[in-house]
Amino acid sequence: MSPIILELLVLGLGLFLLLFEAFAEKQNRDLVAWLGIIGLVVVFLLLQFGKVSSHSGVAGYTQDAAAVFFKKFVVLTTIVILVMSLDYADTLRAFVHGTSLQAGLGEFYSIPILTCAGMMWMASATDFILIFVSLELVTVSFYTLVAFMRKNAASLEAGAKYLILGALSTGFFVYGVTWIYGITRHTNLADIGQSLSSIPAGNLHGLLFGVMLVVVGLGFKVAAAPFQFWVPDVYQGAPTPITAFLSVGSKAVGFIVLLRVVETFQRLPAVGDKLIVAMVVLAAATLIYGNFAALPQTNFKRLLGYSSIGHAGYLLMAVASVGAFDAGLAVVVYLAAYLLMTLLSFLILIIVAKHSEGDDIAHFNGLGKRSPFLAFGLLVAMMSLSGIPLTAGFFGKFLVFKVAYESQQFLLLVLGIITVGCGFYYYLKVVRAMYWQSAAGNNSVIPVSRLSTVTISALVLLIFLFGIFPQLGLGLLG
Amino acid sequence: MITLLVHLTYLGPLVAGLAILAGLPARKTAITGTIVALVSALIVFLGYDHHAGGYQFVSGFPLAVSWDLKFIVGVNGLNATMLLLTALVALAATWVSPTVEEYSHRYMACIMFIAAAAAGAFASLDLFFFYAFHELALIPTFLMIGIWGTGNRQTAAWKITIYLSIGSIILLVGLIGLYLLVPDQQRTFDIPRLQAMAASGVFAGAGANSIFLLLLIGFGTLVSLFPFHTWAPQAYASAPVPVSMLHAGVLKKFGLYGLLQIAFPLMPEAARHWTWLILLLLVGNIIFVGLVTIAQKQLDLTLGYSSVMHMGYIFLGVVSANLIGVDGAALLMLAHGLSIAALFAISGELRKQTGTLDYRDLGGLAKSMPLLSFLFGLATFASIGLPGFANFASELLVFFGAFKTATPGSVFNGYQWAAVCGLWGLVISAVYMLRAYRGIFFGERSQRWSSVRDVSLAVGWPVVMLVAVLLLFGFAPQIILQAVEPGFRYFLK
Numbered sequence: 026m027s028p029i030i031l032e033l034l035v036l037g038l039g040l041f042l043l044l045f046e047a048f049a050e051k052q053n054r055d056l057v058a059w060l061g062i063i064g065l066v067v068v069f070l071l072l073q074f075g076k077v078s079s080h081s082g083v084a085g086y087t088q089d090a091a092a093v094f095f096k097k098f099v100v101l102t103t104i105v106i107l108v109m110s111l112d113y114a115d116t117l118r119a120f121v122h123g124t125s126l127q128a129g130l131g132e133f134y135s136i137p138i139l140t141c142a143g144m145m146w147m148a149s150a151t152d153f154i155l156i157f158v159s160l161e162l163v164t165v166s167f168y169t170l171v172a173f174m175r176k177n178a179a180s181l182e183a184g185a186k187y188l189i190l191g192a193l194s195t196g197f198f199v200y201g202v203t204w205i206y207g208i209t210r211h212t213n214l215a216d217i218g219q220s221l222s223s224i225p226a227g228n229l230h231g232l233l234f235g236v237m238l239v240v241v242g243l244g245f246k247v248a249a250a251p252f253q254f255w256v257p258d259v260y261q262g263a264p265t266p267i268t269a270f271l272s273v274g275s276k277a278v279g280f281i282v283l284l285r286v287v288e289t290f291q292r293l294p295a296v297g298d299k300l301i302v303a304m305v306v307l308a309a310a311t312l313i314y315g316n317f318a319a320l321p322q323t324n325f326k327r328l329l330g331y332s333s334i335g336h337a338g339y340l341l342m343a344v345a346s347v348g349a350f351d352a353g354l355a356v357v358v359y360l361a362a363y364l365l366m367t368l369l370s371f372l373i374l375i376i377v378a379k380h381s382e383g384d385d386i387a388h389f390n391g392l393g394k395r396s397p398f399l400a401f402g403l404l405v406a407m408m409s410l411s412g413i414p415l416t417a418g419f420f421g422k423f424l425v426f427k428v429a430y431e432s433q434q435f436l437l438l439v440l441g442i443i444t445v446g447c448g449f450y451y452y453l454k455v456v457r458a459m460y461w462q463s464a465a466g467n468n469s470v471i472p473v474s475r476l477s478t479v480t481i482s483a484l485v486l487l488i489f490l491f492g493i494f495p496q497l498g499l500g501l502l503g
Numbered sequence: 504m505i506t507l508l509v510h511l512t513y514l515g516p517l518v519a520g521l522a523i524l525a526g527l528p529a530r531k532t533a534i535t536g537t538i539v540a541l542v543s544a545l546i547v548f549l550g551y552d553h554h555a556g557g558y559q560f561v562s563g564f565p566l567a568v569s570w571d572l573k574f575i576v577g578v579n580g581l582n583a584t585m586l587l588l589t590a591l592v593a594l595a596a597t598w599v600s601p602t603v604e605e606y607s608h609r610y611m612a613c614i615m616f617i618a619a620a621a622a623g624a625f626a627s628l629d630l631f632f633f634y635a636f637h638e639l640a641l642i643p644t645f646l647m648i649g650i651w652g653t654g655n656r657q658t659a660a661w662k663i664t665i666y667l668s669i670g671s672i673i674l675l676v677g678l679i680g681l682y683l684l685v686p687d688q689q690r691t692f693d694i695p696r697l698q699a700m701a702a703s704g705v706f707a708g709a710g711a712n713s714i715f716l717l718l719l720i721g722f723g724t725l726v727s728l729f730p731f732h733t734w735a736p737q738a739y740a741s742a743p744v745p746v747s748m749l750h751a752g753v754l755k756k757f758g759l760y761g762l763l764q765i766a767f768p769l770m771p772e773a774a775r776h777w778t779w780l781i782l783l784l785l786v787g788n789i790i791f792v793g794l795v796t797i798a799q800k801q802l803d804l805t806l807g808y809s810s811v812m813h814m815g816y817i818f819l820g821v822v823s824a825n826l827i828g829v830d831g832a833a834l835l836m837l838a839h840g841l842s843i844a845a846l847f848a849i850s851g852e853l854r855k856q857t858g859t860l861d862y863r864d865l866g867g868l869a870k871s872m873p874l875l876s877f878l879f880g881l882a883t884f885a886s887i888g889l890p891g892f893a894n895f896a897s898e899l900l901v902f903f904g905a906f907k908t909a910t911p912g913s914v915f916n917g918y919q920w921a922a923v924c925g926l927w928g929l930v931i932s933a934v935y936m937l938r939a940y941r942g943i944f945f946g947e948r949s950q951r952w953s954s955v956r957d958v959s960l961a962v963g964w965p966v967v968m969l970v971a972v973l974l975l976f977g978f979a980p981q982i983i984l985q986a987v988e989p990g991f992r993y994f995l996k
Contacts, residue, residue: 408642411668412672413638413639413641413642414634414635414636414638414639415635415639419635419638423675423679426675426676426679427679427682427683430676430679431683438676441672442669442673443669445668445672446665446668446672449665449668449669450661450665453645456645456646457649457657460646460649460650461649461650461657493566494566495566496565496566496572
């Protein structure tokens, strides 16, 4: 079976659900989400157990171990996002115009599947044209989703900000690609890599300019400082499941592309050395900004926004160490861990926020009493995010520090040590709220739907599995 | 058979903790778990054949073949001793832990997890899990101090957590550096194999000195080496009694254990390079922190600072790098762990009865609490290092070890000066401990304390047990020394 079929399947599923939503007016909209979940589970099983060949027959499309790994995680993420969306439906309904009770929900459940298809393409794309097209599929569907709550000013503001900055970053990216094409005559990364050695010295500045523009464009996507300023507002304003999707999915694919670009160009010292310096600067700025700005946050959703910038810093640290043997592995493992723990935090945030009328950290006060299950889940997520051993998060951090040490990035190591300390503070602030403080007003028990219980338990289990049996994670990579 | 018993030393408390969370009766399950751990630790310790030496009862399974990452446990004399210490203190801590009204299950489970983390760290012969287990104790400690602590508990909880997390991440970077010094194809997390490699000079390469410094700062923070010690006194004063006992008595020794098992055996050259720094800092521990201890007005803070101060002696033994000194350090790790645990247990009992630990409020309690006062006296004498207790034997060895570094006929060297400071430190610790003893138990008894009840032996027996073990090893220190010596001889030759 050609690997492209899987992407087409997901794309078809998304389009089918959109049509289904348009024509089957009488059906309960939750059915759309359930169909989406079932369809994606099938795709996941095909990825895991199906006989997918590694040759697609399409130029600029590669199905290497990293791509397969990423596709699995993208599909998994989308499934969890749909689960979250079901929990979020009540909140969403209040902010959407419509004649019927469930107006708009169908689109809200089916557009993420299109995003998923775009991300899957992107994991395999090694041609700038293909990368660009899939990037746009992802970004354009996010424009819709971020601004989905039409009656909510914050959501609209977030949508406008995301649209403007997204368009700007796309501009940077495309302009960079044209420069690279002008000098190398190729858009395929493999061909570009081969032609690097024959570029006349006078053209190297132009090539460097193009590569830097591409890095700026991708910097916006992965929320690296100083291109991060859209993050806090957009994350806070967007519907929470979409925030989770943005912080996990859009970051993951951004990093896959960034890694492929950096790996291609670092072979040419004249460009590669400067590229590494740029990565170090980006990583340092991102680590400092993300972690220090997270310290005083009192809103949990915003805190997760800043923490996602901080984690981008650690990922950039690994990208900057691309000379080390395991750098690619470090990025992949870190992203996988980040995905598990971030999705877990957002899922619990949605459930708690629904029953506490708000998403400040103070709304988590006394959660240990109100729902020991949710509190334990969030405890595991926070442990993993701050990097306590035997959780997935530690394993990612360990690898990142290892590759940074191997390639002698001592400045980043020192910053990493300091920012890990910061992380302990702001993540444990949430733990403190849950267990030390007692709930102020609302002391009621929080009900958790069966689907969410299953999802939370699965995520908690996966976090420990990856932390204790790293071979499992490495094995998935082949 | 004994091979599998090593696993029980950490699985006992771990399973007990999980079972308690699942709903089994907290106290009974916890005590069962710790007794299982103690019995297995005892059998492992007695079963260790010191004539054969090396690592024994090794078992485990691979986790990541490509990195040679394994989950593997086993003992040499040193970690068999540490496992025994862990199990003894864990049982005592569980027994004396008061019944809390709210969340008694979570309380006990947290204690069990801390005990399991300590035992797991000592039992692991794999660098990865050695590190991982220790750090697992962070979260239960944070929760315990934050929820059930006393006094300024929130500040104390934050301080210990942030300090220890930064210390351990520095340690992690140092360990990564150590790991990367090994040539590409032979890289391993296996501690015995790393030790075997050290003989071929793998770890003497470029950067060894800076890696050792990282390890020293990392492990040093965890042991409260001056000036990275400020987290300890406040945390021990505010923590619930079982946590203080386990942390001051056992978990803190992890850093020293790491230095003795990893940093010094692997990088003796680099250790020599930094000797001057360690000597300077350990004098800071003994004299500076010692004087700070004298200034304390409360028993819990006195004990907290004194436990920081006594680390100085252990460092002196470690750094002297001869068999006598290192032997003394190992014995002192055990002795200090037992004596500080006994003292914290007694202080907890005192607080329960009187509600205060301030010397200005207390006095004359020996009249109403003869047994507790007697036990406190014994523990105090042990802590000061009176002959008969293991503390005396070990401190003596440490000082001998420091003096043995001298070249005959020359002037005093740094070790000897540090030892002289250490001897003055003994005077300092006698001053503050005896003052505490007098301030609490003797002198005028105020009317408030006339109705205070003494502890019964049913509650106090763990302290009796700890003191009895101290006396046992005080009269027969060779039981420990001959067990730990093969391991040390290996890298000191």
